[in-house]
Amino acid sequence: MVDETTTGESGRITTSQKLTRRQKQASAFVDATTVGWKMMLFKIIVLGLLCATAVYAALVLFMNDRWLVGSLVLVGAAALTWIYLKRGVLPAKYLAPGLVFLLIFQIFVVLYSGYVAFTNYGTGHNSTKDHAIQAIMLQSQDRVPDSPTYAVSVLEESGDLLASDDLFFAIVSSEDEVLIGSADQPLEQSTEAEVEEGRVVAVDGYEVLEFGDLLERQTDITDLSVAVSEDPNDGYLRTQDGQRAYVYTSRYIYDDAADTMTSTETGAVYRDTGDGAFIADDGEQLLPGWQINVGMDNFVRAVTEESIRGPLIYVTLWTFAFAFLSVATTFALGLFLAMVFNDKQMKSRKYYRLVMILPYAFPGFLSALVWAGMMNQEFGFLNNVLFGGASIPWLTDPWLAKVSILIVNLWLGFPYMFLVCTGALQSIPEELTEAAQVDGAKAFQAFKSIKLPLLLTALAPLLISSFAFNFNNFNLVYMLTGGGPRDVSAGVSVGSTDILISMVYKVAFVGAQADYGLASAFSILIFIIVGTISVLAFRKTKALEELN
Amino acid sequence: MRTHAPDLFRFTSVLGISALVLTSCGGNGTDEGDAAADTDTASDNTDDNTAEDATGELTVWVDAERADDLADAASDFEDDTGIAVTLVQQDFEEVRDQFVSQVPTGEGPDIAVGAHDWLGVLVTNGVVAPVELGDAAEDFEDVAVEAWTYEGQVYGVPISIENIALLRNADLVDQAPGSFDEMIELGEEADASYPFLVGLDAQTADPYHLYPFQMSFGAPVFGQNEDGSYNAEELMIGNEGGTAFAEWLSEQGEAGVLNTNIDGDLARENFIDGESPFLLTGPWNVPAAEEAGINVEVDAIPPAGDEEAQPFAGVQGFFLSAQSENTLAATTFLVDYVGSPEVQQSLYEVGGRAPALTEAFEAAMADDDIVAGFGEVGAEAVPMPAIPEMGAVWDYWGASQAAIINGEGDPAGLWDQMAEDIAEATE
Numbered sequence: 001m002v003d004e005t006t007t008g009e010s011g012r013i014t015t016s017q018k019l020t021r022r023q024k025q026a027s028a029f030v031d032a033t034t035v036g037w038k039m040m041l042f043k044i045i046v047l048g049l050l051c052a053t054a055v056y057a058a059l060v061l062f063m064n065d066r067w068l069v070g071s072l073v074l075v076g077a078a079a080l081t082w083i084y085l086k087r088g089v090l091p092a093k094y095l096a097p098g099l100v101f102l103l104i105f106q107i108f109v110v111l112y113s114g115y116v117a118f119t120n121y122g123t124g125h126n127s128t129k130d131h132a133i134q135a136i137m138l139q140s141q142d143r144v145p146d147s148p149t150y151a152v153s154v155l156e157e158s159g160d161l162l163a164s165d166d167l168f169f170a171i172v173s174s175e176d177e178v179l180i181g182s183a184d185q186p187l188e189q190s191t192e193a194e195v196e197e198g199r200v201v202a203v204d205g206y207e208v209l210e211f212g213d214l215l216e217r218q219t220d221i222t223d224l225s226v227a228v229s230e231d232p233n234d235g236y237l238r239t240q241d242g243q244r245a246y247v248y249t250s251r252y253i254y255d256d257a258a259d260t261m262t263s264t265e266t267g268a269v270y271r272d273t274g275d276g277a278f279i280a281d282d283g284e285q286l287l288p289g290w291q292i293n294v295g296m297d298n299f300v301r302a303v304t305e306e307s308i309r310g311p312l313i314y315v316t317l318w319t320f321a322f323a324f325l326s327v328a329t330t331f332a333l334g335l336f337l338a339m340v341f342n343d344k345q346m347k348s349r350k351y352y353r354l355v356m357i358l359p360y361a362f363p364g365f366l367s368a369l370v371w372a373g374m375m376n377q378e379f380g381f382l383n384n385v386l387f388g389g390a391s392i393p394w395l396t397d398p399w400l401a402k403v404s405i406l407i408v409n410l411w412l413g414f415p416y417m418f419l420v421c422t423g424a425l426q427s428i429p430e431e432l433t434e435a436a437q438v439d440g441a442k443a444f445q446a447f448k449s450i451k452l453p454l455l456l457t458a459l460a461p462l463l464i465s466s467f468a469f470n471f472n473n474f475n476l477v478y479m480l481t482g483g484g485p486r487d488v489s490a491g492v493s494v495g496s497t498d499i500l501i502s503m504v505y506k507v508a509f510v511g512a513q514a515d516y517g518l519a520s521a522f523s524i525l526i527f528i529i530v531g532t533i534s535v536l537a538f539r540k541t542k543a544l545e546e547l548n
Numbered sequence: 549m550r551t552h553a554p555d556l557f558r559f560t561s562v563l564g565i566s567a568l569v570l571t572s573c574g575g576n577g578t579d580e581g582d583a584a585a586d587t588d589t590a591s592d593n594t595d596d597n598t599a600e601d602a603t604g605e606l607t608v609w610v611d612a613e614r615a616d617d618l619a620d621a622a623s624d625f626e627d628d629t630g631i632a633v634t635l636v637q638q639d640f641e642e643v644r645d646q647f648v649s650q651v652p653t654g655e656g657p658d659i660a661v662g663a664h665d666w667l668g669v670l671v672t673n674g675v676v677a678p679v680e681l682g683d684a685a686e687d688f689e690d691v692a693v694e695a696w697t698y699e700g701q702v703y704g705v706p707i708s709i710e711n712i713a714l715l716r717n718a719d720l721v722d723q724a725p726g727s728f729d730e731m732i733e734l735g736e737e738a739d740a741s742y743p744f745l746v747g748l749d750a751q752t753a754d755p756y757h758l759y760p761f762q763m764s765f766g767a768p769v770f771g772q773n774e775d776g777s778y779n780a781e782e783l784m785i786g787n788e789g790g791t792a793f794a795e796w797l798s799e800q801g802e803a804g805v806l807n808t809n810i811d812g813d814l815a816r817e818n819f820i821d822g823e824s825p826f827l828l829t830g831p832w833n834v835p836a837a838e839e840a841g842i843n844v845e846v847d848a849i850p851p852a853g854d855e856e857a858q859p860f861a862g863v864q865g866f867f868l869s870a871q872s873e874n875t876l877a878a879t880t881f882l883v884d885y886v887g888s889p890e891v892q893q894s895l896y897e898v899g900g901r902a903p904a905l906t907e908a909f910e911a912a913m914a915d916d917d918i919v920a921g922f923g924e925v926g927a928e929a930v931p932m933p934a935i936p937e938m939g940a941v942w943d944y945w946g947a948s949q950a951a952i953i954n955g956e957g958d959p960a961g962l963w964d965q966m967a968e969d970i971a972e973a974t975e
Contacts, residue, residue, distance in 0.1 A: 123936055126673040127652030135674025135870050142700055149682045215631065218876035241879040244682050288674030377750070378809035396750055396954070484751035488951045489965055493943050495751075506943075513669070513936045 047081050076100070117520035120276050120294045123513035129272075129290040133254055136261065136278075136286060140251035144235050148174060151199040152237070152245035154214060154221055155180065155206040167217070169226045169237055170200040170208075171245060178203075186227040187237070214242040252286070261286055298521035308507055311494040318402070319499040323470040326409045327463055333410060334417025335455070339447075341418075342425050353422070360415035368479035371408045396485050398496035405497050408480055409470070416466070424458045425451070460541035467537075468530045477502045500526055604874055605632040606881060608866075609647070609660035611640040614707075617894040621885045631877050644669065651675040651871050658872040659882060664695040664704070664863040668936035671698050677870040678703055684883055692904035694776040695863035695931035704867035705882045706904035707895050711861045712757060712830045713925040714850065718843040720825035728761065728852035732805060735825050742824040744805060747812030752946030753953060756932075757828055758797075758806075760859040763930070764851035765789040765796065769941065770933055778933045780974055785945075786967025789853065794952055794963035796852055801953035808950050831900050831922050846921025861929035863904060902926055940973035 054077030061070030080100075083092045119125075155168040168182045172195055180203065181187035192204035202208060214221060225236040228247055239245040252261045252270075261270040261278045270278035270286050277289025302308065337356060341349050359367065374381040375394035383390050394404045428451055436446040477483055483498035483506065494503050504526070508519035610618050615637050622633035636657060638646065644666045650656040652675070662670075670676040678701040685693050685702065692706035714731075716724065720738040725731035735743025748754050755762075762768075766789035771782030784790075800806040810818075812829075819827040820840040827833070828849065837844050851857040866886050872878050885891060892908035902923040903909045913920040933941075948966035952959045 123669060124672045126648060126675065131652055131871065132674055138677050138870055139671060139674070139699070139701060141678070143680065211629065215629070215877055219873055222875040240680050240875060241883065242876050243880070244680075246680055246682065287672050376809050376811075378807070379814060482751050484947070486751070486947045486951075488944075488948045488962055489957060493940070493947075509939075513672070513939070 043084060047084060051077055051081060053077075113520045113523060116516050117298055117524050118293055118295060119291050119517050120289075120297075121291050121517050122508075122515035124287045125276050125289045125291050127288075127290060132277075132288045132290040135288050136252060137250070137254060141238070141248040142251060144247045144249055147235075147247040150237070150245040150247075152239050152243065153200040154209045154239075154242055155200075155203060156209060156213075158205060158207040167209075167220055167224055168206060169224070169239070169245060170203060170206075171237070172198050172200060180206075181226040181237070183224055183226065186229050209242075211242070218242070294517065298517045299525070301518060302521050302525060307492060308503075311492050311498075311503065315494060315498055315500055315503050318497070319471060322402075322405070322409075322473075322499055323467050325406055326413060326470040326473070327467050329406060329410045330413035330417045330466070331421075331459075331463060333414040334419075335421045337414070337418050338421035338425055342422060353418075356418050357415045359411055360419070364412055365475045365479045367412055368408060368476050371404075371411070372480050375404055395481055398485055398487070401481050401485055401497050405476065405480055409473070409476055412476070413466070413470075420459060420462050421455065424455050427458070428454050457541070461538070464534050464537045464541075468534055471499070471530050472501045472526065473499065474501045474505065478505070500529075604877075605634055606659065606874055606878055607634045607636060607657040608881075609636050609638045609643055609657045611643070611661055612637050613640075613898055614661060614895055617891065617898060618886075620894065621881075621888075621891045625881050625885050629877065629880070631874075633881065647869075648673050648675055651869050654871060656869050656871060658869055658874050658878040659866050660869070661707075661864065661866055662704070664706070664865060665932045665934045665938065667696070667698040667703055667934040668938065670867070671703065672936050675870050676703050677868045677872065677875070679705060679868050679879060679882055681705070681883060681887075684887055687887070687906055688904050689906055689909055689927065690776075691861050691927065691929060691931060692863045692865075695861060695934075696865055696867075697775070697777055698934055699777070700775070704865035705887050706863045706865040707886065707892060708864045708901035709861055709904055709909075709923070709926045709929075710830060710864065710901045711922060711926040711929045712760070712828060712849070712859045713922050714847040715819065715827040715829055715834070715837065716845045716847050717819070717822060717825045718845045720822065724845070724847040725826075725850045728764075728850045731826055731850045738825045740822070740824050742810075742818060744826040744828070745810065745815040745819055745824045746806070746828040747810065747815040748806065748808045748953070749811060749946070749950065750808045751950055752943075753808055753949035755942060755945040755949060756860060758949060760828075760849040760857035761796070761852040762790070762793045763859075764855050764857040765793040765853035766855050767793050768930070769945075772930075776931075778935065780933075780935045780937065783967065783971050783974065785970060786964060790967065791960045791963055792853065794959040797949060797952045798955060798959040801955055806953050808953055831918070834900070834918055844918065846918055846925075848925055856928065859925065859929050860932040861926055862932055864901070865904070935974070937974040941970050944969045944973065 054073050058070040058073045061067075061073065080096060083089055083096050150171040153170045155170050157164055157166065157168075166182050166184075168180050169187075170178060170180045170190070170193065171187075173179055176195075178190050178193040178195060178200055179187040180190045180193075190203060193200050194202040200208065209217075221242055222238075222240055225238050225248075227236045228234040233249070235247045235249040237245050238248055249264065251265060252263055254261055259272050262268070263270070268280045268282075268284070270280045270284075273279050274292070275289075276292040276294075278286040280286075303312070340346070341353055341356070343349075346352075372395065375383075377383060377391055377393050377396060380394070382394065383392055393400055395401050432450050432454075433446050436450050437443075441449070477497055477499055481495070481497045483495035483502045485497075486493070486495040493506055498506070500522075504519055504522040508515045508522070608618065608622070615635055619635060622635060626632055638660075640661065643660055643662055647656060647660050647662070648669065656675070667676070681688070681693070681702055688706055689709060692709055693702060696702055696704045696706050714725075720740055721734045723734070725734055732743045746754070746757050748757070767785055767787055769783070769785050770778040770780055771784050773779050797806065801808075815824075815827060816829070816833050816836060818824050819829075819833075820837055820842060822842065827837075834844060834846075849857040849859060866882055868875070868878055868882065887905065889905060889907045889911075892903040892905040893911060896903040896908060896912050896919075900919065902919055903912055909923060913923050932938075944966050948962050951957065952962050956962075
């Protein structure tokens with residue numbers, strides 16, 4: 001119990017039973033003076049702002065009927081206020097800000113992609129069924145060919161008391177007749193209308209809406225269809241802007257009760273068969289469809305779909321090789337340089353070390369692009385200057401491209417290893433090496449049996465995380481080779497430097513259409529692979545620790 | 549510190565549970581949002597809208613380049629109608645995917661800027677609504693309206709047409725070539741380092757830039773319906789013309805005329821340095837060449853085969869959200885303001901791309917030789933196909949072209965293989 005002397009608030013509480021009353025009074029006095037009124041005022045102002053923002057946000061959310069999110073904002077703000085106003089709960093005070101961000105940016109994202117993996121979310125299945133029906137109805141309205149543009153007037157029944165809210169369209173036909181109709185009543189001739197420049201300006205018993213009135217009821221107006229005649233095949237009149245109306249026919253009719261779409265051209269009936277779209281008996285789909293839960297489908301497809309299954313084994317092997325070799329090469333070079341620059345006989349080590357870190361300070365994707373230019377077969381720096389005009393296909397030969405990607409990753413990755421190795425080396429006492437030398441060990445032997453095991457104990461977790469990082473090193477592959485070169489005669493869109501994550505990108509986004517469900521399923525599978533390897537590796541390092 | 553451990557444990561477990569609650573509500577949150585959208589539409593249908601609901605304001609997503617000019621149109625619109633237009637600047641490349649994911653949540657805009665070849669994805673996701681241009685359709689260049697037509701519906705108001713053409717350094721070669729071979733001859737006579745340049749990628753060549761040559765062999769990607777739209781079922785890329793084009797690619801690759809090591813940047817730099825009299829590119833590279841003092845002329849693309857060398861046209865425009873609650877105001881803004889000659893003219897002046905409205909197009913043609921050169925080629929261009937499967941088509945197409953140019957196998961065989969793969973991908 002060293003805490004007693006640190007006078008932390010939590011320490012005070014846990015040890016309070018042992019203290020006498022006077023000591024309690026004393027420590028309360030100390031607390032009151034050290035926290036100070038300035039701090040308290042600052043606390044109150046910040047928490048007040050937080051609560052005000054939260055209440056405002058919650059009100060806006062409630063007004064939009066988002067009850068759950070709104071109440072969560074309130075609960076969250078209340079919890080934060082409680083944490084910071086209550087005495088004690090010191091760990092919570094430290095952890096709360098981090099945890100808030102963890103919840104929003106990590107856990108929510110992870111669980112959301114987990115949820116997406118079980119849906120058919122992607123191109124053509126983007127939203128709800130209601131939206132899909134609405135979109136199909138919008139998209140399938142065909143303007144009757146060669147039909148005229150009508151200057152339309154939108155009317156309301158006049159009179160304040162008995163008038164309904166119904167809207168009417170009034171147009172002037174090609175025979176100069178005025179026709180009026182509403183949603184329930186096809187166009188009919190009217191003789192009590194005044195026409196100016198081809199547009200109806202006044203009708204007995206009706207009121208012509210001005211532009212401002214139109215705007216107030218725009219959804220009603222754009223949703224209004226007025227049948228041209230009793231025969232539905234003649235089409236209906238609609239307007240998009242309240243000025244011009246056109247005659248349309250619809251390719252599909254939605255039957256609300258039966259929940260089916262019927263084609264007016266072929267008579268085919270499209271049903272909701274539970275596959276997230278209206279599907280005809282012959283299997284034809286009407287798109288857009290909508291999002292549904294598809295259970296394990298995406299996971300099954302991830303391992304069975306032909307375009308993926310073929311290259312999957314090859315790509316998996318290369319991914320492992322790439323991740324392992326990347327870690328091995330960067331670690332070897334980083335360690336070597338760290339040892340060289342750790343040697344006290346070397347002069348101006350500081351400056352060399354600074355230069356070593358430069359590749360790490362550069363944005364990785366930029367370096368990859370620069371390297372892609374330097375590796376150009378004909379004009380690249382490597383071939384032209386270093387290899388005296390040779391024509392080495394760095395990025396276009398399947399095997400050389402793999403080597404190139406490892407070289408570039410070595411360039412990008414060694415400064416990190418250099419940094420961590422330098423740190424670890426400096427924490428190993430020199431006496432150990434000296435002792436080994438006194439015992440007659442040669443320099444290499446001393447390094448191998450004493451320094452390396454100590455280093456590995458400290459660095460193993462970093463090596464594992466580096467492996468996990470390289471396993472998903474999308475940026476490098478995408479920027480340097482784009483996964484290529486491809487064997488175009490093989491008929492798959494996967495190239496020879498594609499790793500799992502870049503293959504997922506191609507399969508889910510480039511190959512056919514965006515398929516977020518499949519992509520999420522894949523990323524979960526990749527997570528499982530990386531997670532398993534990391535757990536196994538951490539077990540191994542524990543054994544290593546115990547050895548020491 | 550051992551005494552704190554239970555506290556800490558209890559605390560973290562509480563947080564863990566609240567994490568689960570929060571995320572589960574995250575999932576519900578979207579449902580709630582949808583429910584909210586549903587109730588909104590429901591209340592719209594009950595006809596007892598308050599004025600507040602309906603007038604509202606328009607939100608428009610626009611790229612930085614076009615924002616200023618649109619701001620003028622927006623303030624005119626506000627003066628005339630009283631409806632405020634909020635312009636939100638977006639990165640042009642981001643608009644498509646952002647639009648697709650945000651419209652269903654109700655957070656999307658009423659109107660957004662975009663390229664016509666996004667239509668496949670937008671329509672398949674049900675996020676875009678048709679715009680009836682009515683008689684105004686005739687005021688636009690045919691290729692522009694054709695491009696914004698998808699499955700018989702027009703989905704946007706076109707603003708500008710973008711296509712490639714042949715840039716010529718008039719100080720090196722003083723006449724426009726009539727055919728590809730003639731161009732190479734002229735280029736060689738000019739004694740420049742490269743007779744002709746086009747930027748190609750080592751892995752994926754560039755089907756977009758090479759398309760005019762492919763067209764000149766009579767091998768379009770897809771067949772076209774009578775109304776000019778593409779018929780994705782009729783794949784024409786693998787026809788005899790396609791094979792002839794593959795052979796030609798291989799010959800040019802061997803001769804070193806087409807070189808996948810020269811990417812777009814290298815091609816531009818060499819042209820600017822006067823190392824080549826010809827560069828096949830779009831209007832985006834003209835300012836750099838003019839700044840460098842090159843005497844630039846824009847020529848028609850010389851055909852390599854027997855037919856006309858038609859490039860792809862990309863048409864930019866503004867489109868309407870399917871979930872917009874201000875359709876009436878948005879349509880008025882699109883058709884009457886964005887489609888007006890003044891706005892089209894001013895949009896052209898910033899981007900240097902030919903305007904889509906015929907009146908503005910003709911004014912621009914008379915006004916600027918460079919735009920006129922690109923415009924003439926563009927008038928004959930074919931719209932880039934917009935079907936969502938194009939992603940897969942570009943992918944196979946480019947990789948095979950690169951392989952053929954680099955002589956990695958029998959050109960005809962590789963081309964046939966590619967046609968098969970594309971057929972499979974577009975099924």
